[in-house]
Amino acid sequence: MRISRALFAGALACAPQTALAQARAVSPIAAVPSPSGVRPSAIDRPVPISLVDAVALGVRDNRDIRAAFLDRAVQRFRLHAAEQRFAPRLDIVADLYRQDVGGVVTSQASLGGTGSLLLPSGAQIGFVWDRRQRLDRRGDSDVATLAVTQPLLRGGGFAVNRAPLRIARLQDSIERLAIRNTLAEGISRVVFAYRALQQAQEQVRLAEIALARTAELIATNRALIDAGRMAAADIVQSEADQANQQVALLQVRQQRNSAQFALLQQLALDPATNIVAADPVAAEQVPVDTGRAIEIARTSRMDLLAQQRAVEQAQEGLRIARNQRLWDLSLVATATRTAGRDPFLGALPSLTDNRVGVQLAIPLGDPAPRLAVVEADTSLRTAELRLEALDQAVETQVRDSAQRVEAAWLQVEAARRFKALSARAVEIARDKLAAGRSSNFEVLSLQDALRTAEIQELAAMIAYLDALTTFDLQIGATLESWKIEWSGE
Secondary structure, eight states, X not given: OOOOOOOOOOOOOOOOHHHHHHHHHXXXXXXXXXXXXXXXXXXXXXXXXXXXXXXXXHHHHXXXXXHHHHHHHHHHHHHHHHTTTTSOEEEXXXXXXEEEXXXXXXXXXXXXXXXXXXXXXXXXXXXXXXXXXXXXXXXXXXXXXXXXXXXXXXXXXXXXXXXXXXXXXXXXHHHHHHHHHHHHHHHHHHHHHHHHHHHHHHHHHHHHXXXXXXXXXXXXXXXXXXXXXXXXXXXXXXXXXXHHHHHHHHHHHHHHHHHHHHHHHHHTOOTTOOEEEOSOOOOOOOOOOHHHHHHHHHHHOHHHHHHHHHHHHHHHHHHHHHHHTSOEEEEEEEEEEEEEEETTTEEEEEEEEEEEEEEEEOOOSOOHHHHHHHHHHHHHHHHHHHHHHHHHHHHHHHHHHXXXXXXXXXXXXXXXXXXXXXXXXXXXXXXXXXXXXXXXXXXXXXHHHHHHHHHHHHHHHHHHHHHHHHHHHHHTOHHHHTTXXXXXX
């Protein structure tokens, strides 16, 4: 769904030139219109939006979410680069030059290349080729070398050589989880902003109803005064309450405007759009199974899953550090072929040099490898402790969130009973006032209690719905609740 963006044009009064000049002398922003000059206007065409559509717009247009998806492209390429660890490398170099040394001028062209390949076993295969051609005389040289080195201790083995690739893949998994978390939090912020607008709209409606009740009571008071059944001074209480209700109505209208701005910012829409929450405020009890919720959280919470992968990364880092403390013992084999042509001697015989052997390097007096092991071991233990603490925190947060949901529902039920009883008390008091068996002050007091009850019921329902949204976020089920599928690819 695409929402049209209504434009709001505010009319600004023109100040005298002398006053404007004085204002500019005092402050460089004195002539800037106040924020009240640009706001969602009640006279603009309302743009109704449902909560589902608001979430869809937020997922598509929210700037934080869009920025996270832009970063994802870099993260995917970083993983692609890491997965090229065992891909062959090749560099080609060519040159052409003329050299003058003591009057002796030579011209030469060369073409060469170097290639390397790392195998999962740790073996390094290197190839170097160099061909040089004399342009002024018939002479050339051609040298090619192939070298194979297989580490037996340090740097050898499939586990050690695949460790950097596993670390990169785990990091990519953590980054995918981070984007899922950003998406879930963005959806929750849209939902909270939408419900804040719902609450503000309902507060405006309740304030208008309360003002209408007061106006109806004033009409009743005047009828009783005309009939001689009420003193004229008693109507002052009702008129004062009416003025108070008008102030309250202005306040909640401003709160509604602020709620509109907040939702428009989350949806990245034009701030002048007169957006209206179309869904009614309705709360129904949702049963919560705390034990099942904890199980879901342990398999779905993004921060917990990310910390599990951080522990696996630390394990791989310790594996690499321990391997680096070993001696460097390697099997080495090289083959070199040399051929060419001398300008005076003619073609030179091809020579081949083959070597096979064992190479050993023993580091002495260098504390760096031992330090790397200590640091890696400490990092692993720290990551494991953080995982244990986070696991406990997750269970605590889920239990607390579940209790908040249950407590919020009890508040909804109590608020509904309070509202029903308050409404009934107002009806009885108004009937008694019409019969001359009640005072105007009593009716006003009961009407204030009814307005309080209506506001409490509204606040309780919004708090319960927000508690459910927070509960989804705590157990990591926000995307599943909104049926949003994203693999991170």
